[in-house]
Amino acid sequence: MTEPLLAATGIKVTYGAGTSLFGKKPGNTVLHGVDIAVAAGETVGIVGESGSGKTTLGRALLRLVDVADGEIRFDGQDITRLDDNAMRPLRRRMQMIFQDPMASLNPRHSIGRILGEPLILHGLAENRKAARDQAAAMLDRVSLPEEVLARSPHELSGGQRQRIGIARAALLRPDFVLADEIVSGLDVSTQAQVLNLLKALSREMGLAMAFISHDLSVIRAVCDRVYVMQFGKIVEHGPCAEVFDNPQSAYTRTLLDAIPLPEIDPDWLDRVAVDEA
Template structure:
């Protein structure tokens, strides 16, 4: 029987903006009563066009965006309005991989500092030497050469920066990871390598993950279930195989029809894995 890790019920998010000319406050409701759950060891897709509210939903699940209405439970604890001092110890268990790793990695720090400091802050390791050993071991797992440790983010490729982002999240051994459009800016080969890495890590570490994307072909590659969003609402959800085989909503059918290749290439991720191995061999 699946065990629910995250359960959100009736989630609403309203953004308020002050109109300077009128001296009044305008409201824009982004989420309209969303119900969503993520089980342990499960990868759930959240898909929709730009402006559908999927990124806002993801940030709300992590309490990075405050909800106006509804409730969010993480591992049985209601975190909806939990004070920051109480939710801070739980942050290690809820990690995020950002769409643009360049903007989420401190440009003034080396990759070594970016990865070791969270381990020390959250007391995952006892000292700097332990953190260094942990990072070096994990670098091989994500297919990065150790020479990257002394580089700055701008000295890495987009694919390498995204692997650093994945490593930063996974090194803390979280229970849940939110991945927000993390392959949208990568070429097809690097996308395949990144998705393969995520699939392997979620399997090996027993992670639960919510994967946000506008691309259903990516969702189909990595997710067990999918929620389809439009205008701040869930219009359809279910197991990926069922949704692709028999979409009920016209909007879901439009998203499926927009996939460049109606049938997924079964060798796509395997070729990406082979190229990643070749790159790692050349780098070493």
């Protein structure tokens, strides 16, 4: 693997630690010394059951939660304990696509405003007209009509809202994107459309991406490597084909055995796309 764009070593996250009238509170440790790396242009999967710590890890990588120990480096810079002001210039380069797009889209704003304001804020558009033009072009790229700019989030379907979430992240020309369970709850056909769109944008933009999912078929279809998490620790990692075809961890084997299909189908995404064409 080439030099990682984003690398975390020994990451520990603890919630609720502090002091009280009765002394120190140890808190609840969610991540126990996690190591993970993502290279430019690489898509890495993070998989595990609910409560395994995968979402906390993703938020720690973006510095949305503080780490108690360890180091996070982005593009060679130690960002582990940068304050909000120091992190601000990096926020455009590190974007997140949320599981529930409705919760991340302001219901009182139009799609045009949701897509356009970040462009102006980060200096990527000189004025509102330039921002609208960029937003319209990106809508076309994610197969949505320009008329969507005038609509509100509640007027769109779940799949359309997820496309808006992807468009919002891509418009800021990031280097790293964290996608957290972004196709959970969508039907298989819509999942395939969203995932193929994300794969295409990732190739075009050379993105480094961390893809969080509990669905191993999704991970196999879109990721180059995978990290398997259990109880806040990495129990196995490696190229997807190797991990899924020859799992070394008993926990990974348990996850594979729990899949309702007899085996992981790495080609389902391409097959669904052909069926929908």
